[in-house]
Amino acid sequence: MPAWPPGERPAVRLTGASKSFGSVVALRDASIDIHAGEAHALVGENGAGKSTLIKILAGAHRPDSGTLEIDGHPVEFSGTAAAKAAGIAVIYQEPTLFPDLTVAENIFIGRQPRTRFGLIDRARMNREASVLFDRLGVPLAPDRPARGLSIADQQVVEIAKAISLDARVLIMDEPTAALSGVEVDRLFAVTRSLRDDGAAVLFISHRFDEVEALCDRVTVMRDGARVSTDRLADVTIDQIVRRMVGRELGALFPKEDVDAGDVILKVDGLSREGAYRDVSFDVRAGEIVALAGLVGAGRSEVVQGIFGVDPRDSGSVQVDGQTLPPANPRAAMRAGVALVPEDRRQQGLLLDLSIIRNATLARRHRLSTLGFLIGGSERREAEEWTGRLQTRYGRLGDPAATLSGGNQQKVVLAKWLATGPKVLIVDEPTRGIDIGTKAEVHRLLSSLAADGVAIVMVSSELPEVLGMADRILVMREGRLSGELSRADATEESVMFLATGREAA
Amino acid sequence: MTVLARERDSEGGATSSTGSTLLDTVLRFRALGLLVVLAALVAVTAAVNPRFLSGSSIRDILLAASITLLLATGMTVVVLTRGIDLSVGSVLGLSAFCTAWLLSENPGVSIPVAMLVGLGIGAVCGLFNGSVVHFGRVPPLVATLGTLYVFRGVVYFVAGGSRINASDMPAGFLDFGSARVLGVPYLILISLVVLALVAVFLSRYRAGRDMYALGSSPEAAELAGIPAGRRKLTAYVLCGALAGLGGVLYAARYGTVDASAGYAMELDIVAAVVVGGVAIFGGSGSVLGAALGAFLLTVISNALPVLNIDQFWQRAIVGALIVGAIAVDRLVALRVAESLRKKGSHVG
Amino acid sequence: MSVEAGRQGRDGLHLSRFATWDVAIIVVTVVFLIFAVTSVQHFGTSQNATFLVLELAPILLLALPMTLIIVTGEIDLSVASTVGLTSSAMGVMWNSGVPLETIMPLCVVIGAVLGAVNGFFVTALGLPSLAVTIGTLALYRGLAFVLLGDTAVADFPRSHSSWTIGTIGETPIPNVLVPMIVLAGLFAAVLHAMPVGRAIFASGSNRVAAAFAGIPVAKLKFWLYVTSGAVAGLVGVFWTLRFSSARADNAHGLELTVVAAVLLGGVSIFGGKGTLPGVLAGVVLLSSLQNALRLANVSSEALTVVTGSLLIISVLAPNILGRVRGVLRRRLRRTHVPAPNP
Amino acid sequence: GGTTQDSQDDTDSGSDDSDAVADPDADYESGLSLAMLPKSVNNPYFETSSEAAAEVVDELGGDYEYTGPSDATASSQVSYINTVSQQGTDVILLSANDPNALCSSLEQARAAGTVVVTFDSDVDADCRDAFVSQVDDDAVGETLIEMAAEQIGGSGTVAILSATANATNQNAWIDVIEEQIETNPDYADIELAGVAYGDDEDEKSFQETQGLLQANPDLDAIISPTTVGIAAAARYLSSSDQQGEVALTGLGTPNQMREYVEDGTVTEFALWDPGELGELAVYTGAAIASNIITGAEGETFTAGDLGEYTVGEDGVVTLGPPARFNAENIDDYDF
């Protein structure tokens, strides 16, 4: 293996990039350089700014400051088309397909092969798509519409799209999150051959085995900035993880010890076709039960099924011995269940409505006098709860969209805490929020548990799971694969249950 | 690589190709459904009154359909990009009146020039709509509802109370309105040529495919680097230009033009497009479907008087047809989506 | 750094709170009324005020439920046809000897049923409301003609029809103003001061988040369509009595005027934004502008152009303002951020 | 059918509330303000009436205004009636879009002292001072069926292409035609195939003509008592195989029909002069406003060059029988 970095100039170099969305700072002085012929891993916690960084490379975001060089020449992308023209191909974290177009067209949109008269040569386009799919080892029909493709197949189309560009720089944001083993192997084979042909590859993943299998160098990001860049051979996974987190974890998880009370939430044999099957567990008063697992294991679906925002096929949910009707969130709320959803922007907030409205939406009936919401009851309630959660805002009448991500999360928490739940379900309660806020949220969960609330916490962050939970339920592929007590739980034991690799 | 992965694979392999034939069948079935309704309608009408299938009757229907067809073609392009153009009726009126006026003032103007003028007037209106929508970020419905009023007001201004009669226009132009080659009227030929061109544009040119992409997912279109502004402007200009051309044909066919030409036509055109299977939120549908929808609505409005059916039922039938068409479309789509979801899922 | 950015964001918002379109439209309306009263001859007379109220009554009534529906992100283009159909039904019932006291509530029920049909297609089947209500626009108008043909029924009792155009005692206050104010107050209360109003805004602002907060979005929309139909039925009765003429083509084309007035009042066609006072101002502005222009002998052509332009400007203006503000804010931020690396 | 106006007819008839006494020898007052409200502006027919009316008003030394909605609906007309009565206009000359819907606002206008004269299309006799009828309904109906009968040799199938079916005048004429066919022995061999409505829209009338011809293959004649309808029908026939075989007659303007008379599609049609109608409306209105007449039956007044007119039953002033136009005389007219 040649010495890194090799003598030549990097294919892509980003230096001093910063980017804010409103008051959320996603990147601060971030840098990366990727060389031709290398596969470069980019790792970091959720919200570290990885996706934002690659969106800048892709021309989808314009950095607030910083310079971008391609082959040593400074460039400024006016849009994704410019990045594409400069030879950068991107697979985004979320598939961005056109559901109404065929699979082949999705791959070649804007650069379909043409006949002499400028007409699109569909036959050739389909042939070329088939060749790509063969290369990836996936039997997708090129002329089927993208609508209805599974997440995995959508991801395959995205990969095919990126590969077909014959790009000099290939950027992949968690391309494997939804893929199965064969597809991942093929993807890696293709990627290696591209790399060996001189392409620069940037690879983002939360799976370290993949990073080890594919990459030559690794850059670690934390809080929007680069922490380190090393040859993978020179560092251990442990070191990388420490750099990702960057702090002593103890302070982050102020877990109080609580004696568990009676069973409050009882979930029995819950199933939904295509999402999860036969999920059963109990949660006691004062207990924090974590639902751990890989992304896509179906944890969100389970808690949404419990709360009733999604229909379920079979199984029952009881709160305090009382059975909840399926697909009826109102009944769940009446029984004392609260769900803080995982995607606060899509599921949690009315972004263009005021903080007051957001914070009191779930309590609108109880706050009314004689059916009318007058006399400032909503404002008082919003003031009280945002105050308790130390939310920072301009004025309560401002739209929720103006808040920083962490404060948005607090508003969603406030909305549900205000209902005085007996069962509090939090799905990724700290996703995308900063360390300080994280600690606050954890303190809050802990003290709620101390007050006798039964808490279900879905989290993809292992330290959070380990630091906060009394019990850990691990899900894999829609089923509960095991349960660990606080004492037995280690990163390894949880990961083993989550991935199914038997080691113990 | 992992156990997890292998398990998934064993189940996930079958997903891929099943959807294609299923969806294709459904799509074909839709067009087929329209054809069947059309055929049944023609058969019943002809059985009651054989004259319905006479040469002159068919010619009349084709003539009547030609203008609707033209406007539906333009509307389809706009709707595909997730827009709508409610001003087409007003644009048609403006173009019809201006062209007729031009011809009555200058009888020497040749027909192609007149057509270009109408086309140009429409294109300018379309450009205005497109600019308001794209640069002003005004929702298409609001923008074109506004220009529906504005353009009609302009027609009123231009026309005042005057009416341009057949006798004011050059005979050559009027003859063109009813003339035919090999028994086929010119007007329908023009519409069919335009239809064919737009159909080829939409299905075989990159810019045409971009229209679908824009309507299918604006976010993905942005990431894919599709020039949204240029495409949207193209769509509205095309729609306006075709409405303008429709105005010229209107003047030629009816010979009498006043300020009310094309009044309230927009809803008929939207209806034709929707019945023809074009999704009102963009991304899917074809001009051929829309043409079929336009043709079906024209045949209905021509067949019902021939059938001696109370003409008042006509509007109700058209309305029921619109709701029915989109409802059936949705039910079929839901079925397909559901079966694809179950087949496509890896878990369970 | 980030604190500073936050404060600027707030200042920007501070500005925008006072520049929201519904506030602007109310101010514009008041200013216009003052201007018209002082400088348009005959505009300020009490009789003209009466005429104005009668003229805008149907638009205002239909705009009330329309506002709620548009705030949820849907639309109902069939309202005017519903007015026509209930008017026809009223004529048919009256001709067959049904007493008016029975007819009037029945018409409201008919309207509600027609609204329920819209609601069913929109919520149960999830069809786009624009397409559905274009369809029922044609369907209901067609059925109106099927019922009554091109004939008119005109022999309604004088007492009823003169009530609709009459005034309270000797005052110039039209009788219909009372129910109008009551209904407007009711709708304003529902939208702005009652829990269901919060649910309406939530549904239009973010359907998914509304569902996650336990709001039955589909059910809510369904009942809004029913309400819209019922109000249209009421307007059908009013229209018929006011013109003493039950006809299938009553209120033809009124749907676009109603939508225009609602949008003018600052309601976003995408849902989640708007106020009822703004809409009331929109209705009053549209109608009084037309009234004043007519009194000033401006041609009906000009009225059409003014209506359309108002509609476009009402959306364009805040957009442009917003963009200008955005640019300014970015400039400001640039100056506060340390210069980017070379 | 269907319209039930009887209940109002027995309240009382003719002009009622004016207790002023007519002074037949008085002069037309000068300085009167008159407003003409057509069914809709942008209609050439009313434009012709208005031009002639404006000249007369000028001669009488009054103010004249031509205003109205751009859509021909009763509700928009109400707004304009309200507007002109607000403006204190002395006389409203109105062609009504609906016989009943305008009554309340007309009554309010009259209560404020405005004279209401309808022309071309009437409202309830209660709600106006006088109606200037283009022609006697009977005379129009009779002329129409007579022309049709002449052109088809006294026997055959006839269809009617009307405007909208609640246009008061259209229905009155159609009633007369139907009655004539049933009762007049001259028309015993004529059969009425049906009535189609073209809504006074060119395109619709065009399609309805086509529908009529297909629904009734042995149709011999079409009567279209509306200027829009007859022009559309003529246009259809002139380019169809049935040109010359199916007779077409009705009410049309010479300018619109000249072409079709020349090419043989149409033999003869009729109409009154809309300009004269406008003039007479002005004179009638001014006469009432000047107290020359009150609108009661039997009163007479002089309408300038048009000559002397007598107010008939229900306050109707009739212009005269319609003029017939054919190849011989059509070039003498220009409107």
Ligand SMILES: Nc1ncnc2c1ncn2[C@@H]1O[C@H](COP(=O)(O)OP(=O)(O)OP(=O)(O)O)[C@@H](O)[C@H]1O
């Ligand atoms: N469009 C946006 N508007 C506002 N904030 C945003 C936007 N996109 C990203 N952010 C915020 O920027 C921060 C960095 O987000 P980014 O998506 O880059 O993280 P990431 O490292 O890709 O995380 P993950 O591992 O979860 O994908 C987060 O706090 C996120 O909430």
Ligand SMILES: Nc1ncnc2c1ncn2[C@@H]1O[C@H](COP(=O)(O)OP(=O)(O)OP(=O)(O)O)[C@@H](O)[C@H]1O
């Ligand atoms: N929109 C969708 N269409 C098809 N399949 C989906 C969709 N969303 C999720 N899935 C599938 O449902 C399963 C469960 O996803 P879910 O988001 O519930 O996982 P999770 O365990 O909550 O993960 P995380 O919250 O970390 O993203 C996955 O197999 C995923 O591929």
Ligand SMILES: [Mg+2]
């Ligand atoms: Mg990311």
Ligand SMILES: [Mg+2]
């Ligand atoms: Mg999840």
